Amino acid sequence: MNPKFAVIVSMLGQYKDRFTVYGVERTLAERFALASQVKDLTGVEMVYPFEFENMEEVNKLLIANKLKCSAVNVNLKADAKFHRGSFTSPYPEIRTEAIHYLKEAMNIAAVLGCFMVTVCPLADGHDYPFEVDYRQAWRWLREGIAEAGHYRSDVKISLEYKPSETRTHDIMNSAGIALHLCNQIGLPNLGVTLDIGHALFNGETPAQIVSLLAETERLFLVHLNDNYRDFDSDMIPGTVNLWDLMETLLYLDEVGYEGWLVSDVSPARLDPVRVTNMTFTFVQTTLLLLEKIKATELRRLIGEHDVLNTMTHILKSLREG
Numbered sequence: 278m279n280p281k282f283a284v285i286v287s288m289l290g291q292y293k294d295r296f297t298v299y300g301v302e303r304t305l306a307e308r309f310a311l312a313s314q315v316k317d318l319t320g321v322e323m324v325y326p327f328e329f330e331n332m333e334e335v336n337k338l339l340i341a342n343k344l345k346c347s348a349v350n351v352n353l354k355a356d357a358k359f360h361r362g363s364f365t366s367p368y369p370e371i372r373t374e375a376i377h378y379l380k381e382a383m384n385i386a387a388v389l390g391c392f393m394v395t396v397c398p399l400a401d402g403h404d405y406p407f408e409v410d411y412r413q414a415w416r417w418l419r420e421g422i423a424e425a426g427h428y429r430s431d432v433k434i435s436l437e438y439k440p441s442e443t444r445t446h447d448i449m450n451s452a453g454i455a456l457h458l459c460n461q462i463g464l465p466n467l468g469v470t471l472d473i474g475h476a477l478f479n480g481e482t483p484a485q486i487v488s489l490l491a492e493t494e495r496l497f498l499v500h501l502n503d504n505y506r507d508f509d510s511d512m513i514p515g516t517v518n519l520w521d522l523m524e525t526l527l528y529l530d531e532v533g534y535e536g537w538l539v540s541d542v543s544p545a546r547l548d549p550v551r552v553t554n555m556t557f558t559f560v561q562t563t564l565l566l567l568e569k570i571k572a573t574e575l576r577r578l579i580g581e582h583d584v585l586n587t588m589t590h591i592l593k594s595l596r597e598g
């Protein structure tokens with residue numbers, strides 16, 4: 278596997294949680310300057326609308342830093358108008374605006390040549406029982422995504438699911454539901470962003486999700502991060518769940534994934550460049566470990582259905598090389 282690495286460039290700026298603000302505010306140019314210091318980085322995922330206010334500057338920064346835009350990440354949660362939902366807002370004008378955001382982001386993705394948008398509709402869902410008409414909300418979500426999908430077939434829309442946040446329950450809360458949405462609409466330019474941390478936090482096995490999505494050609498994008506399966510902590514991948522990362526990379530290779538591996542890691546208290554370097558070092562080292570384990574032999578053993586033999590092979594290979 279020859280990984281293509283990108284970073285969500287907003288992660289190189291300031292970060293706020295419920296308690297404090299980490300890091301300093303940085304202009305887009307300053308965030309690009311940090312990105313250019315990351316080893317093996319060739320792409321940046323950029324957030325619409327905030328990072329596209331000046332397209333001329335965006336183009337200049339991409340060229341000057343020899344970076345490609347890997348995908349346009351549509352933000353439908355930060356602006357106060359989306360607090361009660363974007364595609365599923367009770368207000369028709371807000372639903373229209375959410376679809377408009379998605380279409381505009383698709384146009385930008387085409388201009389920049391990545392032909393991919395990723396969208397995580399985190400304001401869509403519910404907090405309380407009896408708050409939302411779930412049937413209506415699902416129809417609105419489906420209609421909104423379908424309208425954008427039909428708008429231009431040359432741009433892929435990758436749907437990023439997440440179990441919760443900003444809502445206590447997000448509407449697109451699992452790989453299965455995201456895939457169901459793609460299949461219900463039935464357009465080939467609809468797919469799914471596997472955020473490994475969201476999958477772990479949701480009790481899923483990321484390698485299984487890779488297989489499931491790839492089987493129907495819906496695996497469009499992968500976000501790298503890690504957590505303790507209890508919160509979306511956006512930690513360096515492999516630091517907590519190294520075996521999951523290893524199995525995920527094995528299956529990404531197996532299905533022939535050629536898309537971006539995107540650092541969606543929050544540096545929080547740590548240095549953003551060092552954290553992003555460590556993110557890719559973890560992936561590269563895990564790929565080397567897989568080589569040590571001899572992936573072909575590992576796959577053969579998986580096919581033999583004796584997990585104790587498989588474990589023996591893995592441990593022996595790691596001990597002896």
Ligand SMILES: [Mn+2]
Binds near residue numbers: 437472500541
């Ligand atoms: Mn993500």
